[in-house]
Amino acid sequence: MSVREGSLEAPTRHPLDWKNPEFYDSEKLFAEMERVFDICHGCRRCVSLCGSFPTLFDLVDESATMEVDGVAKESYWKVVDQCYLCDVCYMTKCPYVPPHPWNLDFPHLMLRAKAVKFATGHVPMKDKVLASTDALGKLASIPVVTQVTNALNKAPVTRGIMESVLGVDRNAWVPSYAGATFRGNARQSAPHPVKDGPRTPGKVAVFATCYINYNEPGIGHDLLKLLDHNAIPYVVVEKEACCGMPKLELGDLEAVAANKDKNIPVLAKLAREGWAIVTPIPSCTLMFKQELPLMFPGDADVQAVKAAMFDPFEYLVTRQKEGLLKTDFKRPLGQVSYHIPCHSRVQNVGQKTREALELVPDTKVNTVERCSGHSGTWGCKKDFHAMAMKIGKPVFRQMADPAPDFISSDCQLGGRHIEQGMGETKGKAELKHPLTLLRMAYGLPD
Ligand code: SF4
Numbered sequence: 001m002s003v004r005e006g007s008l009e010a011p012t013r014h015p016l017d018w019k020n021p022e023f024y025d026s027e028k029l030f031a032e033m034e035r036v037f038d039i040c041h042g043c044r045r046c047v048s049l050c051g052s053f054p055t056l057f058d059l060v061d062e063s064a065t066m067e068v069d070g071v072a073k074e075s076y077w078k079v080v081d082q083c084y085l086c087d088v089c090y091m092t093k094c095p096y097v098p099p100h101p102w103n104l105d106f107p108h109l110m111l112r113a114k115a116v117k118f119a120t121g122h123v124p125m126k127d128k129v130l131a132s133t134d135a136l137g138k139l140a141s142i143p144v145v146t147q148v149t150n151a152l153n154k155a156p157v158t159r160g161i162m163e164s165v166l167g168v169d170r171n172a173w174v175p176s177y178a179g180a181t182f183r184g185n186a187r188q189s190a191p192h193p194v195k196d197g198p199r200t201p202g203k204v205a206v207f208a209t210c211y212i213n214y215n216e217p218g219i220g221h222d223l224l225k226l227l228d229h230n231a232i233p234y235v236v237v238e239k240e241a242c243c244g245m246p247k248l249e250l251g252d253l254e255a256v257a258a259n260k261d262k263n264i265p266v267l268a269k270l271a272r273e274g275w276a277i278v279t280p281i282p283s284c285t286l287m288f289k290q291e292l293p294l295m296f297p298g299d300a301d302v303q304a305v306k307a308a309m310f311d312p313f314e315y316l317v318t319r320q321k322e323g324l325l326k327t328d329f330k331r332p333l334g335q336v337s338y339h340i341p342c343h344s345r346v347q348n349v350g351q352k353t354r355e356a357l358e359l360v361p362d363t364k365v366n367t368v369e370r371c372s373g374h375s376g377t378w379g380c381k382k383d384f385h386a387m388a389m390k391i392g393k394p395v396f397r398q399m400a401d402p403a404p405d406f407i408s409s410d411c412q413l414g415g416r417h418i419e420q421g422m423g424e425t426k427g428k429a430e431l432k433h434p435l436t437l438l439r440m441a442y443g444l445p446d
């Protein structure tokens with residue numbers, strides 16, 4: 001049988017078979033890695049995407065046979081450790097994804113390897129601590145602790161200690177904690193009447209996310225102001241835990257399931273009551289749109305949440321196309337360098353943030369669609385920070401040209417990483433989240 005390269009059909013993502021005992025069978029895992037690595041070695045399209053592929057190809061080229069069979073199995077972990085599960089190789093490059101008979105899903109294979117590593121106790125405690133964003137946020141948002149944590153995060157001596165104890169690179173940007181959480185201070189919605197559009201529910205439930213709740217609540221407040229300005233009633237989701245993405249990146253699938261059990265009943269109820277659900281961090285949106293549905297394909301509540309979940313700009317631009325979004329902008333934004341994070345790209349909703357910013361008169365958007373290298377906690381870690389800066393270099397360069405008034409990314413953590421990487425080439429540009437830029441364009445107060 002001849003095997004066609006690529007396919008005209010849309011890619012099919014198979015569910016993650018993580019309940020099958022074979023999923024955790026190391027021998028079967030290594031056999032599958034050898035099969036897939038051999039296909040990748042013959043293809044090499046993804047060489048520039050991240051550190052995983054160059055690591056693999058170097059291992060092959062430096063082996064005695066110069067083929068995958070010459071690479072020691074223990075070295076496979078070097079490839080796995082460089083993958084931060086951005087999904088870009090699957091979604092944008094690989095011609096062998098299902099329904100192609102080679103059935104190649106590189107990110108899910110890396111996720112399986114991370115799950116095996118986690119289950120066999122090979123993940124250090126420091127990585128588990130860093131992935132506990134919710135617990136860290138709760139602790140750091142206790143008033144006195146907030147100031148102390150922020151001060152310690154900036155002091156060179158404690159950064160050295162953080163590096164040796166927690167593995168956080170002393171040069172990497174780390175988030176500060178806000179004095180007041182978003183959820184504790186979100187304004188109640190005005191009683192606007194609900195106006196459903198053909199594709200958008202006319203009322204929005206906001207899933208705050210750990211980062212917006214504990215670190216940059218202003219972005220969440222800006223989202224609420226945008227909804228209020230457009231007469232869209234909203235609620236902040238009454239009870240939430242971390243979406244589970246940091247645990248997924250660690251391979252801790254049981255912890256992902258535990259967080260899913262806390263979030264999904266609350267969100268499914270909202271979905272069934274006709275609310276659109278919006279989260280202001282792309283990785284969290286993707287968790288509900290893609291990762292949980294693939295882990296729990298038979299769970300009707302998970303599927304209901306998936307159907308109700310919107311990226312904020314997907315929601316706003318669809319409202320605009322339905323004639324339900326105001327365009328009474330009061331100020332131009334000038335030159336905006338806008339970065340699309342990988343976890344926005346793989347949602348397959350197009351460049352909705354760019355479309356929204358381009359609605360603002362006298363605004364030029366320079367769109368940069370390439371991995372910044374940050375990816376959650378991965379880019380802050382001592383072992384990977386230098387690689388994260390290297391991966392981000394083309395992004396840092398493209399963001400600086402032409403000289404922007406603002407730099408922006410849907411992922412604020414990625415935005416901070418880009419700001420750091422741009423250094424002096426940032427010039428006078430300010431980093432603002434796209435939701436903040438839109439709030440400013442409407443002339444709404446801070
Ligand atoms: S998912 Fe992203 S980080 Fe992982 S191998 Fe693919 S492109 Fe690289």
Ligand code: SF4
Binds near residue numbers: 044045046106
């Ligand atoms: S993931 Fe697909 S496109 Fe990328 S190197 Fe492997 S076979 Fe080629």
